[in-house]
Structure formats: structure tokens, C-alpha cells
Amino acid sequence: MQQQMVAPMLGKVIQVNFSVGDRVEEDDEAMVIEAMKMETPIFVPCDGVVGQINVKIGDNVEEDDVLAVIETE
Amino acid sequence: MRPYFEKMADFGTALKKGKIKRGEGNESLIKEVEKKIAAAAEGIKQLGLSEEKVNARGEMTIWQRLNYLVEPGTWHPLHTLFNPLDNEEGTTNVVDGIGRISGKWAVIIGFDNKVMAGAWLSGQSENILRVTDMAKRLNVPLVWLVNCSGAKLSEQHKFYANRRGAGTPFYRHAQLNQMGIPVLAAIFGTNPAGGGYQAISPTVLFAHKNCNIAVGGAGIVSGMAPKGGFDTESVEELIENTRKIKSNPPGSARVHYDQTGFFRYIYDKEEEVLDGLKNYMRTIPAYDPEFFRVAAPAEPKFAEDELYTLLPIDQKKVYDFDEVLARLVDSSEHMEFRPDYGPEIYTGLCKVDGYLVACIGNRQGYLGKDYPEYADYPGMGGKLYRQGMLKMNEFVILCARDRIPIIWFQDTSGIDVGDEAEKAELLAIGQSLIYSIESSDVPQMLVLLRKGSAAAHYLMGGPQGNTTNAFSIGTAAIEVYVMHGETAAVAMYARRLIKEKDSQKPLKPVIAKMNKIVSDYKEFSRPQYCAQVGYVDEIVDLGSLRRYMAAFSACVYQNPKSICPQHQMVLPRIIKG
Numbered sequence: 054m055q056q057q058m059v060a061p062m063l064g065k066v067i068q069v070n071f072s073v074g075d076r077v078e079e080d081d082e083a084m085v086i087e088a089m090k091m092e093t094p095i096f097v098p099c100d101g102v103v104g105q106i107n108v109k110i111g112d113n114v115e116e117d118d119v120l121a122v123i124e125t126e
Numbered sequence: 127m128r129p130y131f132e133k134m135a136d137f138g139t140a141l142k143k144g145k146i147k148r149g150e151g152n153e154s155l156i157k158e159v160e161k162k163i164a165a166a167a168e169g170i171k172q173l174g175l176s177e178e179k180v181n182a183r184g185e186m187t188i189w190q191r192l193n194y195l196v197e198p199g200t201w202h203p204l205h206t207l208f209n210p211l212d213n214e215e216g217t218t219n220v221v222d223g224i225g226r227i228s229g230k231w232a233v234i235i236g237f238d239n240k241v242m243a244g245a246w247l248s249g250q251s252e253n254i255l256r257v258t259d260m261a262k263r264l265n266v267p268l269v270w271l272v273n274c275s276g277a278k279l280s281e282q283h284k285f286y287a288n289r290r291g292a293g294t295p296f297y298r299h300a301q302l303n304q305m306g307i308p309v310l311a312a313i314f315g316t317n318p319a320g321g322g323y324q325a326i327s328p329t330v331l332f333a334h335k336n337c338n339i340a341v342g343g344a345g346i347v348s349g350m351a352p353k354g355g356f357d358t359e360s361v362e363e364l365i366e367n368t369r370k371i372k373s374n375p376p377g378s379a380r381v382h383y384d385q386t387g388f389f390r391y392i393y394d395k396e397e398e399v400l401d402g403l404k405n406y407m408r409t410i411p412a413y414d415p416e417f418f419r420v421a422a423p424a425e426p427k428f429a430e431d432e433l434y435t436l437l438p439i440d441q442k443k444v445y446d447f448d449e450v451l452a453r454l455v456d457s458s459e460h461m462e463f464r465p466d467y468g469p470e471i472y473t474g475l476c477k478v479d480g481y482l483v484a485c486i487g488n489r490q491g492y493l494g495k496d497y498p499e500y501a502d503y504p505g506m507g508g509k510l511y512r513q514g515m516l517k518m519n520e521f522v523i524l525c526a527r528d529r530i531p532i533i534w535f536q537d538t539s540g541i542d543v544g545d546e547a548e549k550a551e552l553l554a555i556g557q558s559l560i561y562s563i564e565s566s567d568v569p570q571m572l573v574l575l576r577k578g579s580a581a582a583h584y585l586m587g588g589p590q591g592n593t594t595n596a597f598s599i600g601t602a603a604i605e606v607y608v609m610h611g612e613t614a615a616v617a618m619y620a621r622r623l624i625k626e627k628d629s630q631k632p633l634k635p636v637i638a639k640m641n642k643i644v645s646d647y648k649e650f651s652r653p654q655y656c657a658q659v660g661y662v663d664e665i666v667d668l669g670s671l672r673r674y675m676a677a678f679s680a681c682v683y684q685n686p687k688s689i690c691p692q693h694q695m696v697l698p699r700i701i702k703g
Contacts, residue, residue: 061492062492062504063504078143078144079142079144080142080143080144080145081144082144082148087442088492088504088506089504089506089509090442090539090610091442091443091444091490091491091506091508092440092442092443092444093444093491093492094443094444096144097144116495
């Protein structure tokens, strides 16, 4: 099973807290997107392992872009 | 209306593991600021003579008097760090707050007799006026502990005269009396001139046997005829006169009890004077809390201490306002008004200590697709848009109609700007909200959670609403400024930078000026500064916000000037639909 982490809004990625293969828990802070002078944290949607990260620090993202994929057991 | 209020909708969620972990650093940062504020407050408490010295003279200190007078656990200090003119004493020399005496809430204020025997100092009249206005807005008694040696004569030019100068509180006392709000005064020590009027202007006077009150003190009587200066002969004469008068200062307690009868009561011991106040407070009109409560008082379901995790001190970080509010109101229950409209603003009815209160606050973070509806850019909480401002207008109007007091929670960066915002009428809708608040005539309180900025600070129940805002408290995370320092630096120097660049001049001097603006904005917006100049009336620990909300609610419902029967309220029914 996979769960996608999507960007809730357009903005710039200013923080990525995990690497591919890391074990993560639901509600861990995975990334931070900066937009309109505010930092919006993106939380891990479920327990699992990071299967894919599609962005890096400095990337501009659009609303609904898939930022990462979490593999659930 | 029991079905409406006894059990409202639950809100808030338990903190998850990750959130708790992330909040640890935030908690220590906030507590560090709170510790500094507490240390500054303790420093002010210790100013002047020691307790031992004052006691050795047979007097109690202001703090001992307050401890004796106010019911334990009910003291809510205000204006602790207030010293707007930054006088050298470090205090306005009055101590004030809200507290309960003999079961009745009152606004309480007293002179700090440890510092220059309670002299008038610069900034003091502004402090007193805030306090008299608070009694007026809350419609509760004002209790004075008078012990005022009169003006600090070397600095009279800073406070004696002027529209809001040292004489203005006497007019306010007259105003309170005319409104039926009693001003009770316990009188201690020597109170000449200004001190005399501090003592005579209240409603009922309770005197200690050693006190005096007089139009002018011994010093004035002995040296009243100006001769263009002083010489040896004239000061010898002055010495002789002063010796005579010192032993018999004018306006003794005996004169004003036996002869004029100004003093209603006279007591041998200071404690007895305070007991006299307590006895009178028992007779003050007040409704039993049950008269207005809509439900039994209940603690929030979630711990108030979790606010240290939830409210980020880092201004750039977003958070969930609803989670904050759920930790401040009874049972973590509410009735939200128009949840599907104006997503940047929370409006809802909640209970505090069983009393019905209206809450309004800024929601934070991304506001979702297609909002604001009038523009093609994304909306971000903290800012105000058309729907949110219209919603606040409607809510305030309905609260006024139903006589429900309002608690505002502010964390706002301002109102949306640009041509789209202008076309959406935000300028006028904002001022309309000010009009709605001003015409509401319901008591209001502001909790400044984090940012108070731009005109949004004014129109979201800010202290600028002099007749509606009873008092404002702020957290250790607050920042108050017209705009962010960097935004201000850009506004001031962007064109200058272009000019320097085009004429090939060095940019560094301009950059230095811009950075000075940024650091000034930081310095002049921090919590301690905000409290010192009076942007807020007190900085309050996150763990004590609810106490202040409860004290506000209890004051408002103690003896309200106007009532809406609960079964005739329309707002709860509009919410229910």
C-alpha cells in the first residue's frame, strides 16, 4: 500500500526532514513549504517507510503536486 | 435554552506524539520569555523601601494590604510593567488588578507606599485612567488603597497638568459615581494636595487613625509666599515655620472624622481599615453567579499547558487556532457561527466558568482553494479578507443584540491589500467592524496571542476601542507593530536603493539603515516593551490565560447594565439554523 503526500498549496520547499528508506510515524513533520511569508508544515499521513521523495530544498511546488510517497506495511 | 448550552459541540483533539515532540523546543522558548517577564515584575515589586522598614514604621506595604484584602487565588494583576514615560523609578507607583473581596469582584488599585511614600510620578495618571475606565466598562466597584504623598515636585511638569494628567482621575471618579459605580477608598499615611484629592474623590472613605488628607501639605503651608528666591534670612524663617507645622500637619484623621465628617469610618489598625472595606464589599449589588450561568462550570477537556506546544513563538509557523481555544473554554465545547464562511476567522459561542461568552479569533495557515473568492492568489490565515470581516461584523452585531460579552483572540498580520482587495471593499468593511464594535456596548477583552499588526490590530477588538475593550492581555509570543520590520525597511528605502544604484553609489550605508529599522522593530515590539508602553495591560503566562478570561466573565456578569433573557437570544438559534 502507498500513500501520497501532496502539496496543499503552491510555495517553496524550505525543509525536508527525511530520506528515502526512513521509517516514519503518522504526524511526523516531513517537510515545510514557505508561502506568503508563512511556513506550512507537511505531516506524514500514516506510519510507514519513505518510498519516494520528489522534491528538494528550494523547489517551487504547485498545489496538489506529489511531494513524497509513504509505503505502508 | 438548556439544550443549547448545557452540551455544545465538542472540539479540539488530543495531541499526537509527533506534535508533542516538536513542541518541546517551543515550550522552553516561551517559558524563557515568561521567566524574564516574571523577573521584571518581581523587580518592580521590590522597588523602594523594604517590607521590614515599612513595617517598622507601623505601616503595611501595598502588597501586604492587597494580600489581606483580596481573596486568595483571585488576584489578577494588570499594568505590572507599565511605565510609559520610562521614569527613573521604574514604576508608575500604582499597583492594580482585578480581584475578589468578600465574594464580589472589583477593580483594585493602590499606591506603592514603599516608593516615595506613594508619590505621583509620570505615567501614573494614564495608569489610573485605564483602571477607572476598566471599572466603568465592567460595571464593578473600584477599590482604592490611598497612600499618596502628592506630586514628585521635581518632575511635576511631566504629569501635573494636561488633558489626561494627574487631575483627570478625579473627574473619572465623579463619572463613576454618577454612573452608580461605587469607589471605595481605604486611606493610609500622609495624603497632601493631589493625595488629598485621591482620598476625597471616592464614594466612601475608610481612614486609618494616623492618616491625613489635605488641600495642601505642611511643606506648602510653610513656604507659600514667593519672594523671588531664597537667602539665609528667609530659610531661617522657613526652618522655624516648618518646625512648628511639622508637629501638626493639616487635615488629620481626627479633623476629618470629628469635624468635617469626610471619613465615614476611622480605625486604629490598618487591618481594621481593610476589614471595613471587606464589610462594605459584602453589601455591593451582585447577582448570584447562577443567575446568568448557562451551565455548570467545567474545565477544558484538554490541559491548558498544552498551549506551550500549540502556540509557536516563531511567527512564521502556522498552528490550529481551534486547538488553542479548545484548551481555554469549558468542556472544550462550542457553537461555531458560520463555519462555512470566512475561513480565516473563527466566531463562536463558548462557556467560561459556566458563563456564555463569544469568541473571535484568527485562524492560521492556508485557507484552501478559491479563497479569497475575489482574487486569484491564495489566502493565508492571519490575514483578513472580505468574508471574514463581514462575518465578524454580523457576529458582533448579534452578540450586542444578545448582550453576550466578547473575547477576541488576535494573531493577525493585517488586511489583504492590492487593487482586488480594494474592489472587494475591505477598507470600508474594516471600518464597519469598528462601527459595529463601538455601537455594541458589550464588554470586551482582548487576548493577543501572537501578532497584532496593521489596521487589523485596531478592528479586531483592539485596546483602541476605549469604550468597549475592558482590558487586553498578551502572551510571551506577542509582537505589535504597524507592519513587519523588513516590510517597513523596504517601504522606506526601496526607491533610495534604486537611486544609489543608478548613481553608482555604495549600497552599504542604506543597507545599514534598513537593518537598523529591522532591529528597532524587533526591540519595540517584544512583549516586555509592549507591556511597558501599554500596548497590552499585562503579559500573562499561557497557563493563566483562562484565569483572566474567567475573571473577565465573572466581572461582566456580576452586575450587568443590560440583560437579554436567555430564551430570547437569537444568536444560538441562528447558529443552530
